[in-house]
Amino acid sequence: MMGIHATSPHPDDTVGLSDAEARERLRRDGPNVLIASEGFRSLRVLRELLREPMLLMLIAAAAIYGAIGSAAEAFFLAASVLIVVGITFAQEFRAEGALAALRELAAPTAHVIREGVEREIPASAVVLGDVVLLREGDKVPADGTLVAGTILLDESLLTGESVAVQRSAGDAQDHAVHAATLVVGGNGRMQVTAIGARTAVGQIGGALAGALASPSALQKAAARIVRLFAVLALALALAVAWGSWWWAGSSPLNAALAGIALAMAVLPEEVPVILAVFYALGARRIAQHGVLTRRLAAVEAMGTISLLAVDKTGTLTQNQMEVASVTDAAGVPRDLAGPLDDADVALLGAASDACQAHSLDPTDRAIVAYATHRLGHTEPAEPLAACVWETPVSEGRPFVSRLLTKGSADWVLATKGAPEAILALCDVDDDTRSRLRARAVAFAQQGMRVLAVAVAHGTGMPPTRDGAGVHQRFLGLVALADPLREEVPAAIGICREAGIRVVMLTGDHPATASSIGAQAGLRVENVLTGAELDGMSEPELARRLVDVDVYARVQPTQKLRLVKAFRRAGYVVGMTGDGVNDAPALRSADVGVAMGARGSDVARDSADLVLLDDRFSSLVTGIRLGRRVYDNVKRSMRFVSAVHVPIVCLAIVPVILRWPPVLLPVQIALLEMIIDPACSIVFEAMPERPDVMRHAPRRPNESPFAGRNIGIGIAQGAGAGAILTLAHLLSLHLGSSYEAASLATFLGLLGAALMLAFAGRGSPRVQATPWLMGLGALVLAVGLATSYLPWLRGILHFAPPTAMTLATLAGSLLTLWAWLAGVALLERRLRFARHPASVDALRASPHHAPTREIPP
Template identity: 45%
Template sequence: MPEPFSGPATDPAGLCTDEAVRRLATQGPNELPAPPRRGAAGLLREVLLEPMFLLLAACGAIYLALGDRHEALMLLGFVAVVVGITVVQKRRSERSLEVLRELSSPRALVLRDGRPQRVAARELVTGDLVLLAEGDRVPADLRLRAASNLAIDESLLTGESLPVAKPVAGATAPVLAFAGTLVTQGSGQGEVCATGPRSALGRIGASLRAQPAEPTPVQRETQRIVTWVAAGGLALAAALAGAWGLTRGDWLHGLLAGLTLAMAILPEELPVVLTIFLGLGAWRLAREQVLARRMPAVELLGATTVLCVDKTGTLTRNHMAVRQLWADGAARPQAADGPPGLPEAVHALLEYAVLASHRRAFDPMEQAIGEAGQHHLARTEHLHADWTLVDDYALSPQLLAMSRVWRSPDRQDLLVAAKGAPEAIVDLCHLPDAQRAHIAAQVARLAAEGLRVLGVARAIARAGALPPGQHDFDFAFVGLVGLADPLRPEVPAAIAECRAAGIRVVMITGDHPHTALAIARQAGLDGGAPPLTGPELDRLDDAALAARLADTCVFCRVQPEQKLRLVQAFRARGDTVAMTGDGVNDAPALQAAHIGVAMGARGTDVAREAAALVLLADDFGALLTAVRHGRRVFANLRKAIAFVLAVHVPIVGLSVVPLLLGWPMVLMPVHILSLQLIIDPACAIVFEAEPLEPAAMRAPPRPAEARLFDAALLWRGGVQGAGLLGLVLLAYLHGRTATGQDEVARALAFTVLVLGNLALIQANRRWAPGGGAGQPWNRAFGWISAGTALLLAVVLCVPAVGRLFAFSTPPWPLLLAGAGYALAALGWFAISGRWAARRALRPAPRPAIPPSA
């Protein structure tokens, strides 16, 4: 373990920013050595070892053996261009992932310039004052200066499964908290004494390098299909080479034909497409303030059928203010959002509510209570800056109340202030039934206005040993505090959009039922079904719970542990569940959901580590944006794959048909390689950049088990490709019949194939009815089309280049006929697209969703 930092003690206000910057430059960042970055040479080596480029090398060797040096050099020139495109695409994807890693780096709450602020953990320096709270990951080695019921899980370092208590008061030796350990209880403040490799974690050689990413389901499916197709293609290529050699006695040209067929069949674009789609997809999400920590979440977003969201901070602003104060015995609540000054009857209520809160509050409710206290009780005897905190009793799942024990300078007895759920406070006060009913009526009235209601109580305790639990104090009920957290203005429209998309939204909150229902009505979630409370949930068996889930959209007084059961129950119904959470106890439910969503600003480190997505903006709009993006990624991925399948059909056909009909080779390796200049950018750039289909958010979610390579996609790609193959063969026969020259026929067939590829891209950019009508311009498609037209013009019009392609320039009437064949291909794609839409497998029926969902 490291020695405690022995420098001068930091000022209680923390370091100033200039000093922190100076120390950072001297000490270096607070992080362990990162894995070496893969350079351009490494990427180039990886690309050159791919099967496609090994086949190209073999083809170049055969051309040299045949004495066709110009063809060999031309092939190598195209190889250089395609390699360059591939390396750029891979580097772009890696840069996107590097940005995501920076976004996902942990953050720490520090005191700098006398105020708390969030900074990246890598920017911490020795002497920084770090504030810790339950659920935080300790960002560096700290020497604790203050602690309140602080316990830390140090199993990462010691293997000890139980959290270690960290009492600071009365300690004779420095009390340390070590980097990478987890705060499981309480709060504290510590001074950074070691960072980065000098921390305990760094000294024992622990590595924080990212583990190799597990392949996603779509990646596994694609890899399996690529393997099957590649194996089958190589077998066919060997058969073609043998048949060519046996029937024509030309084994070198037969081997060249076989390698050409292997290149035509090998769908090497598919893994590249997946890598770039998922990498750039996660990068685009990050630009929308949504961090994708696990790639499968991007795939599943479009299949989400149920969004389980909490109220505070997601549906509401998470900025609370005290609105109503009701003291026990008063006739009606007192408004608290007016000018300073309150009736004496509620002074004690606000006084004890402040005492029951942390002085340095980070919880929005405690912040609101503190602000109200400063507003109404300033310069009165009801604020007690000189009182000393003796101990506190934390909130627990068994008792939704917390108490803080104080010592006054001028009295011997201790004063205890408690606040929490009204029913918990009433229980602590052991009130008679009549008074309980009276308080419950006031709670219902406040909650019906959409207020979050807290009860407040006080007690006096003798100095000395404190009791083990809050129930042992003799509490007196003081009153109720009503806090408002207004609904975000964009929420009703967003929930209506979810409903139109077949996505059910349910609210899970710890609030009182009346408060939850009031917010639900404002948000458009009130479907008429009664809310389900946490205690009622505990009394239901699985069958009864499943029956209630059918139409219940509001779950209130729910404990974090109960969220796990709700997620499992929704999954048992066949739903694809996304759930938001921010607390330590939310982690199991976040992991159990198909898509766990953590709050980036107010969430704990534990919740963020358990989640697949992190909402950096902490609002419902960002979550809906993520759903839209998930649908867009999956839809565009299918379009790209359909294009890849369709474009390979004529390439394979033109490699096989000449053997069957006794023709010379129509496509050679140089032709296939030049086509890669269209196929790869089209798949990876054009389709990835396509916006969401206009009607995509008015369609039900796709089934979670929907396969990327399903019958509808294979049928669409096969029919489109077969039609293009037929038109290219007609163009070849047309050119051969009109001129009697194989070189002219080959040039015309290649022209129709290239133009047909562009038409195929255009046809697959939109699958919705109406095709491409009104679709926005895609700049990537524009550049690819212009570059392709220029390449085609050079090949057809410059005789020296044309000879390298084994072309002769067709006369103008044949070129016009080729344009006609390309237009016919575009028409065929439109007709076959409509057929494919009718034959497409219908998604699972939309589940019954109540009007509020």
């Protein structure tokens, strides 16, 4: 037996820096960041504000009021400008703060040796002279030289070359490694020679960390809509200004004010703010439940997922591997607590030697821990063996081999992996082979992961990496147990109710996969293996997808094929992965989900989401919260479309009927102080519907700007506009002054905004939040202030309230309540008429038709 840990340390890199040295170098050289964070930039926000049409119109209106001698109105609008600026800063601060928190969670880490101990630290804390451990799947955190081991690097970010290159310690030509490159094979140690902007990638300005802030497809569509409405608002404003002057006989400045009022009423300037704030805060809320959103577009996509393809180990199971049974070369179980004979020592030593040193893999850790305990060793100060090369699991090669040397001549080749593959490498008689296979199947049927172990010894020239001509001796089986997470069956039940199919893709034995799948609540009548998958045509595979939920002995390239097949079948696929080879499948899935606790940097870089705790239930919670975010965006868009319609009506109708203006820019500016927080604060905090996870996923092409959603909002707003216009006309007809009628109409608009916000909940079962109640208090305060503060009434051109004012207001709001109730009833009936068949039948079965075919 060689050593339990089999990587020989470089004589100068076993201890690393001291904590004091690291702190001093961090203070002296600064953090290891490629590009300094810009943070919250006030000048940027101000520059963007000056491009906003609403702000420009407020400034123009204030200038016109000043020109006609209305100093109070001009001052009020100037104050409104400051309030708009303040609200925008607050919203930007919330969004920027949320994104900063997400970036902090997403920040890469590095494994360094400090004072002789391995530590995981933020990559930004790596300093010059640090000794960094590099393993398969890691992103190199800084420039340096390789001082131990051999690794394969993907340097495409620097060189554009997609073929991985090899770097070996001690090779003067090929020992340099660079920041932002990816370790795709092997392991080693590097000593840091350059950090931050002084690295090669830092000098060429590469590797940005702005994926979170890049606009989603919906945000781009919203920007186009706002630009379209800005053009429409300008055209209507010019038409109304001309009509007020030519048709209604207003003075040019008053006509300009009427045009500005209409443009302010038409512009849906809240839309970009809604999306920016909702998705940033929604992503932060999802992160608080263990799911990091690396790209904001994933928040949109989460609500469309109709199939989850998940790994078994660590996602459905607890990822707490323990050796549960050991079998000798004849297939006879050994006593885990009994005395060891020479065969036991050889088996445990070879199994440990086949594990990577400092491995993060739970299987390797469990084997090394058990071998250390049973053999009575602690990790030696000078490891007994040096690793010359290792061949990891790859396509068609379900086992790991590591060649170790001791001294100058002796070598050992230790191999562990799938029993059928290891048995094929060894000379075992047929009876023993059958007995071992039966024993492996029995362990697998109990949900255990089974590994076979083999070894070869030699002296002199060690074998090459392909192991050609080496005869290996079979040593036995090691079975490891990894219990199912307790919450998984309930989480899969929630997915079934939500119209989301769950399938398991694993490299384990079919019997192991079937056992865990049955415990989780998946269908296990049919299990498809990777070998069977290779023999299938695409049409045959499409037929088998219908009734298979468990896929065993699946290789990474086969995962990619399955993801593509599921997508061709019409599913929106969310897939979990952790390894370097999972990256293509993660990119191909509609939503790629990387493991945060055990996943590689390559997998995380390829994914849209990262499970910080690797728990399947966290992913299900993330989907629920993602659906909530989209629902709230949809509610808010309906509110925006509804609340602007009555304002537009009351801006246009007076021009047509040659009335004096009902709404003035100062009044609309005050209304915006109600509408803006309702959109970006009240609706963002709206809780989910009780049935949010009891309906099929929405279609991928569904949009909150869809005609049905916006149409309902317009219907609500059109009713409010007609009611308030008729109430205004009736109030004038019954003898109210223009100023008194205008007060009743303005108060009616305030009440309508509040009622539309309450109607936006969508269901009485959705509780009124403190923010919604706060909006009610704000509306009441503004209404009382405009009615009973003489100086404010003067600015807004209102008369003191009368009994007629209150009666008109009460009648308007009661009629509006009836109208909104009627629209809600009609909406429910239309929904039932369009989709009379419930999705309950779909939920009742673990498999259902793809949701691209299912109405939302």
